[in-house]
Amino acid sequence: MPFPNLAGKQDAEPLVTPAEHSEYRHTEGESGRERLPAAVVLCYSRTLMDYLTESYDGQHVGNYYGDLYAFADADYSVGVLGNFGIGAPATAMLMDELIADGVGKFFSVGFAGCLDETIEMGEFIVCDEAIRDEGTSHHYVESAKYAHASDLLTEATIELLRERKEAFHVGPSWTTDAMYRETKEEVQQYAEEGVLTVEMEASAVFAVAAHRGVEAASMFVVSDYLGPSDWEPKFHLTREDMQHLGDTAKDVLAASPH
Template sequence: MSGFGIGAPAVAAKIEELVAFGVKKIIAVGTGGGLNPNLKVGDILLCEEAVRDEGASYHYLDSNLPAHADPGLVVQLENIGHQQGLNLYRGSSWTIDCVYRETREEVDYFVHQGVSAVDMESSAVFAVAQYLGVSSAVILVISDLLRADKDWEPYYHHSPVKKAMVRACELAVNALMD
């Protein structure tokens, strides 16, 4: 799933529509800001779970429940990715509602919690899929770097990000066809 709009409400609506048409497996491909200092621009992250710091997921899951990917689908993506020669990372994402509003304190907090990336859709993908009883995964291409001790480094339109997006989409298609 790609190109559906920005943010949790947009992805929630798209998943509702896809599931209404009989889709049983959702793989969202998007971009995320790298929080983990080991991640570089253009790296591909298989998001296993998401910190819910947005509003849409709470319409699908109780606040005390985690939003997470289907572990079997993550393993499938990882196996196919390795067959394709991809260097993949696994980790979590902090999902927010508003672009450009992360504070240095928040970034520092989530880095110290071991969160790998920040995005605007992952927790909604997982929550809606969990609620509707379908399998889901999220593939994030690291498009920019957020570090508590540095200025923001955006690279959205640079070649490594574009190339990684193509590889991530190919990975998703191959997993759906497997």
């Protein structure tokens, strides 16, 4: 059986386009398109979203699911979208709607489980490609093992981290929809392949960006360690690391041309 079930659907005409839905949504409520940021941080952590909106002056932008906030110190050209949940489907839907309204860059940030025990807590993981073990990406681009981050935005991220002498690693992630079905065999296999992390959004973010012709990058902080025989959660130790991650993503987007 092919996946998706109807082979070749990636180039087929959709029943409802993001632009059509955007037009309906903005006629039914407060429009925010006139002050929409050109670049958006995708944020899955409520704590990080609270930190960014409380630390930087700006304004709420309607009319989107979740909360979209534009930063004043970036002339409202950079914003953050959060409080919409987690996972590939919701993220892809919101990217489509924002792209239809004019957003051209996305930076997906959050926690990730780590498959490499040599990586220290607090070190950033720059994801250059992600295993497509979720369902959403396959509806956007032809099925393959990996989806790839945008070269320009990823290179800009690496350059900034080097300038600031940050501790970071560059490598692949494993994106999956089913957190509680991450098996010991998969963890061992992907670790042996050099996959650094596991999370729930990156491959879909990259696939949507590729399909729509926009840029997308992703970066994580380690929240837990996954080995073939045990699980070591560290979420409670990452508060400051996560805040620094959000600051850095915001800075990368602010420094990139819009």
